[in-house]
Amino acid sequence: MVVRIQRYPAITSPFESISTFEQEIDQLFGGFLGTGAVRRQYPALDVAEYEGESVIVAELPGVRREDVKISVQDGTLTISGVRKETATPEKSTWLRNESHAGEFSRTVQLPHEVDLNAVGAELANGVLRIVLPKAATALPREIRVK
Amino acid sequence: MTKNTEVAVMQQNTGLPMTRPEAQENIVVPFVDICETPEAFVLILDMPGVSKESISATMDRGSLIVKGSVKPYHRENAFLLFNELRNASYYRVFNIGEGIDRSNVEAQFEHGVLTVKLFKSDELKSREIQIK
Numbered sequence: 001m002v003v004r005i006q007r008y009p010a011i012t013s014p015f016e017s018i019s020t021f022e023q024e025i026d027q028l029f030g031g032f033l034g035t036g037a038v039r040r041q042y043p044a045l046d047v048a049e050y051e052g053e054s055v056i057v058a059e060l061p062g063v064r065r066e067d068v069k070i071s072v073q074d075g076t077l078t079i080s081g082v083r084k085e086t087a088t089p090e091k092s093t094w095l096r097n098e099s100h101a102g103e104f105s106r107t108v109q110l111p112h113e114v115d116l117n118a119v120g121a122e123l124a125n126g127v128l129r130i131v132l133p134k135a136a137t138a139l140p141r142e143i144r145v146k
Numbered sequence: 147m148t149k150n151t152e153v154a155v156m157q158q159n160t161g162l163p164m165t166r167p168e169a170q171e172n173i174v175v176p177f178v179d180i181c182e183t184p185e186a187f188v189l190i191l192d193m194p195g196v197s198k199e200s201i202s203a204t205m206d207r208g209s210l211i212v213k214g215s216v217k218p219y220h221r222e223n224a225f226l227l228f229n230e231l232r233n234a235s236y237y238r239v240f241n242i243g244e245g246i247d248r249s250n251v252e253a254q255f256e257h258g259v260l261t262v263k264l265f266k267s268d269e270l271k272s273r274e275i276q277i278k
Contacts, residue, residue, distance in 0.1 A: 044230040046219060046228060048224035059194040086259075095182055098177035
């Protein structure tokens, strides 16, 4: 599912077109699962913007570095991978299960043009930080008035 | 972010609410998986963003109290385009019944996940009965 990022004021770039059809399907799917509350996407994440870059922070407890993959395509960024189940000895029973184990994948729209050569990512203590430096075209430029 | 709020904490298995008036900050209840093995109960708590030094797991009479504090995820001048993360301290209380050897508890923290092993005391372990 693609997350649409709202930017205010609403000068939308041509890269930001997610069809409303897709949004309706998302809402439908959420409602169909019962309670009416939209099912939370996994992994949960924040997108923070700074002057020269954006940073995506995602919570991925229990996921190892080698089990997560980040890919960028067509103005979107996808975080995917797998959280391996903790090994349990034989004859053990699960009494309660609240966490999310197994495969996951989430796609986010890139908030601006990104300098792909300078993207960095690190995973520590279950938190993934992806730094997306703004491409030269995305940096604010002063226009001189004659 | 609200300060000076009383946080109601549900005790596992009893459903009795227990208020903690000293809670001054936002609290997140970490997700837990509970697994029973022949020797122990294993609690797996998701606590991403916590550093090992700031975790505390305390066995206090019949309660296991797990706490962990996090550093802010973003710098001061961040403009959040999208915000789903709570970025708050973790806190959860578990009611530990009898049959757990309270002096024998192991805990490990890795990849943002805290694993607590509560070993069963002898009376809870299943024993084969010899039939003569």
